Amino acid sequence: MPKYRKLIRLAGILLSLPLVIVATPGLTQQNSLNFIFGISGDVQIKRDGRNSYQQVYIGTLLNPSDRLRLGKGSSAKVFCNNLSTWNITSQGEFSVSSGCPSTEKAILIRNGSNRVDTRTPNDPTIPYIISPRDTAILNDKLNLRWNVVKGATSYQVLLRGPGVNWTTQVKQPEVTYSGKETLQPGSRYRVIVTADNGVSSENETPTGFTLLSEENAKRVKAEITQLEKQSLTNESKILALAYLYKSNNLNAAAIDLLAGLVKQGNQTTAVYQLLGSLYQQVGLNRLAKEQYVTALKLAKAEKNLEAQAIIQASLGEIDITLDNLQQAFESLQAAQSGYRTLGDEQQVQQLQQKLDDLTGRLSS
Structure with a gap:
């Protein structure tokens, strides 16, 4: 024994x-x-x-x-x-x-294959974590954000992990970590937010974040320095940095970069498409859908057939998560039509399997 x-x-x-x-x-x-x-x-x-x-x-x-x-x-x-x-x-x-x-x-x-469980519907009555959510972070300068709960007037915030046991009470849906304990490189932490009506972010799939190891943080900072030496437009540099962050699972930093570009009124399909992909990867499906809808409008305006097909397929996945099955079917069908026009039979067949599955669910 x-x-x-x-x-x-x-x-x-x-x-x-x-x-x-x-x-x-x-x-x-x-x-x-x-x-x-x-x-x-x-x-x-x-x-x-x-x-x-x-x-x-x-x-x-x-x-x-x-x-x-x-x-x-x-x-x-x-x-x-x-x-x-x-x-x-x-x-x-x-x-x-x-x-x-x-x-x-x-x-x-x-590295999109490491997408988290996309079945999370992001219930608007829950103070689900927005950032940092299923991401790595480059340093310990930490700003926590979560979904606003209607009717809630205050939130209790807990940060738990190696060497850290921090609690605070705030009225706004965000707070900057101000604890004396230092986050440990390579360690994973969890944020728990509870609204004053008793509803907790734990009612959703638990999420967390990881502080990069010292070795990886040093490498990424060197790569950022290398990238910034290239002669790029502001938009191209932000896209490149976002992809660099995404390649290292620094999803929160990539999202912040692209969200800033969107606030400036950017009208490039790829910016909204990548932002939607990042939100989808961390399980923020409603926010992902907003970005994809805008990206699809821009792609249609420039007659970008491939982007349309990719975005429509992503919208289909999200609407399945949100249980909008008819909308999902229509998006996947449009994506399949786009890939057929592009001559991509592999994607056509893969989408057909999803459409067959949806047909069964819609008829049951």
Whole structure:
């Protein structure tokens, strides 16, 4: 029996340790992220698996296997996964991998696969956490925000984690952490907010945040310095920084950057699309939907077929979460139509499976 007790204790320790995912070279190359930040003239893209070229737009994400085609007198600027820029100024066809080489050390990566449980509907009667929510943070300067509960006049805020046990009472739906205890690098913390009517953020799926380890924080700060040395427009720099933050799970920082750009009246589809994606990744589905709706309007105005299809598919996922099944069906159907026009049969088939499932749920 002692032997089994030791095994059980060992299993418990292993389960309590953070999951470390080691990226293989092939996976890193496949997930490397590059994007268009400048276009002049006729610039088109051909995705792997599609038969035809489509127009390129500011913010278009590029895979290593994609090909760009530039007409006479056209030019394009690409921000690469290693934080370098690739300026194309001549007519012809170009493989993205030739200008933005995929290495084992890609800095910008597509890490959307770590999306949290999207079944959270964000009940407006709950003071659910808005920020920091399922994110890493770069430093201990911490501003906590949560959903406003109608009728509530005050909130109790608790911050719990290694070395920290902080409580405060406030009237507004936000507060800056002012405890004497220092957040520990590499440690995870949980925020619990309870409104004076007794409703708690714990009534939703519990959320938390992690302070980056000293090693990772040092690396990210060096990458930010490297990025800021590039000659970019303000919009492009913010997009690049947002992708850098997202690549390191610094979702709260990325959201704050893009939300600031939106407040300035930005009208670029990719900005709203990325902001919607970040909100969706941390489980803030209602806020994600607001950004996606705006992004879809902008994508339709510029006739950006690929962005429309991606956004409509995302809206479908969110409406399933919010139990708006008919709206979800219509969005997924529109996305499927878009991908069919683009010649992306793989996406068409994947969406058909979701539509078949929704058809069964709607008819039951």
